[in-house]
Amino acid sequence: MQNNLLICGVGGQGIVLTSKLIAGTAMHRDIPVMSAETIGMAQKGGSVFSFLRLGEGMYCPMFPEGSADLIIGFEPAEAVRMLPYLKKGGKVVVNTHPIMPVTATLKGSDYTGREMLSYLTEHVPDAVLLDGDAACREIGSPKVLNMIMLGAAVRCGVLPFSVEEIEETMRRTVKEQFHALNSRALHYEKRG
């Protein structure tokens, strides 16, 4: 049994920690885990991604297109950029709040993310759309987007563990002062 995950977004959105929490939970359960992520110059406002694989018989942390069981997209266009990696029937969880690239601002283009979301829902009808910005405001911190996304991703049922198990890993790895806030974010579910 293997799980291939792809977490993608823009530098600074907390993707690395998300990946670490999933890996830490797998370690705790004695499931072999590998990951690979963007490091270096590309982090500065660029597209970032983290490949994550759980299970036996893996050689490398990356996987080819058409192999991801789950894509966690922290930004609509970044989710679309990585969509070729999704395997048939794979799940997508995406934050609907777009992040403007500096180049779009310079050229005066008005990227809204809406065109990306309609493309996404057209190709992945059961994609979970989540307004991460609104959720952060509701929880009261702009820094919990990654926990909100992670909680929603775990609830998709692709990963072999529960939100509670992720929460335990979070408590083991993150500073205590952030525990309560992160827990609320992990358990956040859009009402209505």
Add this chain to the structure above:
Amino acid sequence: MHKEFLMGNAAIARGAMAAGLNRVAGYTGTPSTEVLETAARCRQDALYVEWSVNEKAALELGAGAAYCAARTMVTMKQVGLNVASDPLMSLAYIGVKGGMVILVADDPGPISSQTEQDTRHFASFSKLPCFDPSSVQEAYDMIQDAFAYSEQYRTPVLFRPTTRVCHGYASIEVKDPEECEVHAPEGFVRDPSKWVIFPRLSYQAHLSIEKRNTELSGVFSEYAHNLVIPETAPDCRRGIATHGISYTYTMEALSGRQAPRVMKVSTPFPFPEQAALRFLEGLDEVLCIEELDPVIERELTYLCGKHHLPTRILGKLTGHVRAAGENSCASAAADIAAFMGWEAPAGTETAPPPPLPVRPPVLCAGCPHRASFFAVKEAMKGKKSVFCGDIGCYTLGNAMPLDMVDTCLCMGAGVNITQGIGRIEPDTHCFAFVGDSTFFASAITGAVNAVYNQADMTLVVFDNSTTAMTGHQPHPGTGRTMMGEVVEKVSIEAVLRGVGVTAVETADPLQLQEAVECVRRVDAQPGVKAIIFKSPCAVLIKSGKPVSIDPAKCTQCKRCIRSLGCPGLVLRDGRVAIEQSLCTGCGLCAQVCPFTAIGGDDHAE
């Protein structure tokens, strides 16, 4: 043994420590940086760790420690080895007493480097044994072997991972503390016949090095990490030779199939000839899947000639594998399918997506480099000028709208390139931009050269008190060492004055008008002059309150956006807005706005 989830670079450091590492020195550079950082973070009393001022210094210090029978590691990225190549070539002849591993991380792609050079060539050029791990676990295991071979054969060895191994993570088997070696260096034993390089000694050493390498080729043919995996396809007379991360791509592509014979080369030099001959036996065709240069392909081609084998060797040289760039699971699968005559892996057949926003790396919101570039741009407006850049975050000053980097070559080159341009174009205002860490690493000689040879130029040092690009390492100007000591800061201004630059001014680039005037004043003077733009990296300081825009005053002229290109300035529904999550309140845009529409705390909302 126990399991840990480690980054490849961390595994290398931990493996070296398990082998009794005594000292490590290096110069920061992606993708090698985390090796030394991990050693510093996990270090115990017996381990000394330093960021040296550059790779040459690090390697020479490593040599000294290894002469004392200490187990030493020197870390750098591939282009760093160019800087350290002078001591490297000679040290290969002198040898060492304690195990010495020179870790050089290669960067196929390249992802964060100037070149796609292949350190495996440096291994054969310098005649030093080289190890090439394919995974995080192998990196942990093989670095320990590297120390053992180094000490046994009294030679420095190269350890050459690539980016995907360095930055990949995996849950791996790690030794418990009581399983780790502890090594006590015996100290320096005076012996000029051994440690002083002379032509006669070099001649003798050359003979014994060649003999040793022939022996090592045999030893490496039995090395457990040089694998030959038998074919599972019946009567298959094809084979694949590969290495490093490409080996894992190959195995992923072959998994679940009737596979050809596979050879993984983990010691590209000295090449394991006997193992390769066993691999080649009975094969009609071999595909070499390599990154960077076709090293294995050339070795196998040579072996086929030497032994009159009929095997055809295919790869980069024959156009069967792409000559440049990094491999991937997909590229390896496609190359293998073409080679084996398998059906090509199916591509995804979805409709093309809407145009995706491009996200090139940019200077961060609040980055003082943006202010420095803009000040020089303003001051030199309408004047014939040239702006020579260098290696660091500030290379990003080349992007629109700043567009302030005309050249970038290698560490510390800008200060000399600008002199060269000045010699041909005496009417050009010649500038060189260099960061503080790069200044210490390799721009000081350029400054001395300029003074000595009477150049007419302005050296602009972007002093943000850190090595920002590679993740904020300390350097001589920061007053902190990797051992955690607080030391006297080396003053850039004092260094420049010391080498004879008389016109040196220090300015805060975020005070725009004063910064522009400073540039005009300094540029107007003859000879070599310098400006130190001093302002800390925006990532390291607590952000100020974001600025705000007064909608009554803002005319939507977009001058702020068009001149600065700050990610904190965005268009929202066609109107200029501040991205609150990014703005650090540096205030540069407020000073650029012609209508005083942007302001800080005291600004009318």
